[in-house]
Amino acid sequence: MNRFGRLLRLLKDPPPCLAGAAWGLAALFVAGAFVLIGFGYTAWPVYVVYGGAALFLGYAVYTAVRLAPRVKAGFLARAKKHPFFHNMLTNYGFRTVVFTVLSFTVNIGFAVFNGVLGILASSVWYGILACYYLCLSALRGGILLGSYRAGKRAEGDRRRLDEYKLRLYRLCGVALFVLELALAAAVTLMVLSRRPGEYTEIMAIAAAAYTFYKIIFAIVNVCKVRRLQDPVLQCFRNINLTDAAVSLLSLQVTLVAVFSEGADPAMSALNAVTGFTVCALTIVMGILMIARSSAKLKRFREEKADERTE
DSSP states (O other): OHHHHHHHHHHHSOOHHHHHHHHHHHHHHHHHHHHHHHHTOOSTHHHHHHHHHHHHHHHHHHHHHHHHHHHHHHHHHHHTTSHHHHHHHHOHHHHHHHHHHHHHHHHHHHHHHHHHHHHHHTOHHHHHHHHHHHHHHHHHHHHHHHHHHHHHHHTTOHHHHHHHHHHHHHHHHHHHHHHHHHHHHHHHHHHHSOOSSOOOHHHHHHHHHHHHHHHHHHHHHHHHHHHHTOHHHHHHHHHHHHHHHHHHHHHHHHHHHHHSOSOOHHHHHHHHHHHHHHHHHHHHHHHHHHHHHHHHHHHHHHHHHHHHHO
C-alpha cells in the first residue's frame, strides 16, 4: 500500500523525466495508431494501440498542465538575467519597438517578394502590393528613426520629448494619407481584377487564421497603448491596425476567388464595400491623429507663452 501511495504521488506530481517519457510514449502510440489505420489493420492488437494512445496522450496533457507553472517560472528567471529579455518581459514600450522592427523587416521582405512576382508574372497586382508594402515599411522606418532623433534632441527634457513625439504623431497622421494613395490603388485592383495564381482551400483557411490573429492583436494593442498615452507607441499600433484591415480585405478577395463559382456581382459589390470601408478607416484615423496632436501642440504653445509672460 505504501508503494502504491508513492506511485500515485509520483504520477500526480511527475518529474520532468517522467513527463518526457509520457510524451514520447504518447507520440509513439499515436503514430502507431495512424499507421494501423493507414494499412487497414483491424485485428485485436489495434485496440491495444488505441487504448495506449488515449491513455498516454491524456497523461501527457496532464503533465504539461502540471509542469507549466514550473517551466514558466524557470524560463522567466533565466530570461530576466539578460537585459534584452528582461526589457521584453517588463517594458511594454520596448517590446512594441522590437516587434515594430520585426514588422518593418517583414514588410520589406513582402515588398521584395511581391515585386519579384510582379516582374516574373508581368502582374500589376503584385506590383501594387509591392508599392503598398514599401510605403508601409517607409512609414514604420520613419517613425522609428524620428523617435530615436526625438530622444536625442530632447536631451533628457521630458516636456520637449513629449512635444517632439506629438509632432511625430501628427506627421504619421499626414503620412497615412500618402499611404492611402497606394492603398486605394491596391483596393481598386483587388475589386476589379482577379488575383493571379490559384489558392487552395487549405492555404485560404490558413491565411484566414493568420489574418484574424493580426486583427485581434491589433485591436487589443491599440486599446493597451491608449492607456499609456505615448504618441509614438500609438503611431505604431495605428499603422498595425491599418495593415490588419488591408489583410482582411485581401483575405476576403482570396476567399471569394477560392470558394465562389465564376464572377458573382454580389461578391464584387461586397469586395467594393469592404475596400471602401478600409480606405475610410485609414482616412478617419489620419484625421483624428492630426486633430488630436494639433490640439495638444496648441496647448503646449499656450503654456509656453504663459510662462514667458510671468
